[in-house]
Amino acid sequence: MKPNLLFLVIDSLRQDKCIGQQKSSVTPNLDKFIKNGTFFNQAISPASITVPSLSSIFTGLYPYECTSLDNDLFNMISNTRTFIQDLSDFGYTTSAILPEALLYSNIAKIFSDAEFFNSFSTLYDGIGEKVVDKIKTYSQETPWFLYVHLEDVHGNAVFHLTDNAKQITDFSGKNQYEKMLSAIDIWLGKILEDLDFDNTIVIITSDHGSTSADFTDEMLAFTLKNDELRKSNPGTIYKLGHKVFTSLPESLSPIRKRVSNIYTKEKNEKIKKRLVPRLDEIDKLNPTPYQRRLLKKAVVWPNDCYDENFRPALIFSGHKIPKNKIVDTQISSIDIFPTILEMIGITPKTTTRGRSFMPLFYNKPFEEAPVYLDSATTTKKSEYSDSIGIRTPKFKYFRNRKNPKTNLHLFDLENDPLEISNISGQNPEIVKQLENALSQINSTGNFEFQKTYELSNNETEKAKKILRDLGYIK
Numbered sequence: 001m002k003p004n005l006l007f008l009v010i011d012s013l014r015q016d017k018c019i020g021q022q023k024s025s026v027t028p029n030l031d032k033f034i035k036n037g038t039f040f041n042q043a044i045s046p047a048s049i050t051v052p053s054l055s056s057i058f059t060g061l062y063p064y065e066c067t068s069l070d071n072d073l074f075n076m077i078s079n080t081r082t083f084i085q086d087l088s089d090f091g092y093t094t095s096a097i098l099p100e101a102l103l104y105s106n107i108a109k110i111f112s113d114a115e116f117f118n119s120f121s122t123l124y125d126g127i128g129e130k131v132v133d134k135i136k137t138y139s140q141e142t143p144w145f146l147y148v149h150l151e152d153v154h155g156n157a158v159f160h161l162t163d164n165a166k167q168i169t170d171f172s173g174k175n176q177y178e179k180m181l182s183a184i185d186i187w188l189g190k191i192l193e194d195l196d197f198d199n200t201i202v203i204i205t206s207d208h209g210s211t212s213a214d215f216t217d218e219m220l221a222f223t224l225k226n227d228e229l230r231k232s233n234p235g236t237i238y239k240l241g242h243k244v245f246t247s248l249p250e251s252l253s254p255i256r257k258r259v260s261n262i263y264t265k266e267k268n269e270k271i272k273k274r275l276v277p278r279l280d281e282i283d284k285l286n287p288t289p290y291q292r293r294l295l296k297k298a299v300v301w302p303n304d305c306y307d308e309n310f311r312p313a314l315i316f317s318g319h320k321i322p323k324n325k326i327v328d329t330q331i332s333s334i335d336i337f338p339t340i341l342e343m344i345g346i347t348p349k350t351t352t353r354g355r356s357f358m359p360l361f362y363n364k365p366f367e368e369a370p371v372y373l374d375s376a377t378t379t380k381k382s383e384y385s386d387s388i389g390i391r392t393p394k395f396k397y398f399r400n401r402k403n404p405k406t407n408l409h410l411f412d413l414e415n416d417p418l419e420i421s422n423i424s425g426q427n428p429e430i431v432k433q434l435e436n437a438l439s440q441i442n443s444t445g446n447f448e449f450q451k452t453y454e455l456s457n458n459e460t461e462k463a464k465k466i467l468r469d470l471g472y473i474k
Contacts, residue, residue, distance in 0.1 A: 008150070013181070040314040062447065069450070156224065
């Protein structure tokens, strides 16, 4: 009998916030789930934002291979074969419960059935009930795969859709992120309690890590103030002009784009003038070097490959999964589905960069390999930084996407886990070795995202509004 599959992504859930000394949330249900399964202590995501990371997870390809910049929004490349198709071909029904942030992405199209919810909803706003009810509808005769994507701890972990979210402030944790994680736990218990774990594999993971997971209350307040400064009132003239131009036929889209680009550039310059002085405000918070980096991200959004954004949680539990096991071996999130497919006896039809880490469940030999990292930077953000890199268990190396000589960073992860001291200048041989590892991934040296224009102007504007409200884009 084929096992059922529940694939639960908690957006921005970081592995060090699930177990260990960095955890201050109270999560008895998550704790029990971890104890009854296998926890991966060094899972590394391929990208630091959602769509490129998920595209890689579902295809087993690196972000630049499976993701495009569609009107400067990330989108999974059309007609890319995914592991979901492999499951469907093997007799699985494939469903998803997704936030509207993914409504206009090609990711939403890979499932036979997809339901959407307001991206600001928490599990307390009906999402938890939706998941529980969905699982109850499945037939016992047909194996099912359900993908659920939750936003409860995304971004600054601050939500405002309904009064239901207000009760979250009563939960335990040293900051807002940890309180939201405590709040999630109750619904995790409800979702998991009626599952047949003898015939179900449950994976709890994330698309990427989180910056706000280490915020103090003062740091959160600083960041929320930055978000306020980014808001702009376009004014009556722009609103009227916008209404006129969006009503023009698609044949005149180049004119609309040109006008829109002019306005966007002017707006961004105004926002930048408001934000740049905020960099001087950081010192007033007396931050540690690590906190300074997090706060700088909250102002100018540099997209570098630091670990806080690349360390997602990953737990397997259920059908034939070893219990109470912690794996310290470094793996990549693109290895998840090759592992799932091997466990249930499917040979993937996709060409994949990923590899099954199934031997790790049973203490069999498994060779650690360098993991590719991609900051997944849009054109707009690239003025601050745009980097790619390689991570080994000992070293982290990243540099500018286009120029190997620019923005060089090398960190000794064993002795400097917070990546404070850049040692690239003192270790040219290590830099050379890791640059060679990048060359082995792509000998052409071209790691750029292809540009596409699949989304209509109307779809692009709607998608950007959703993503801007969520803080994905500025």
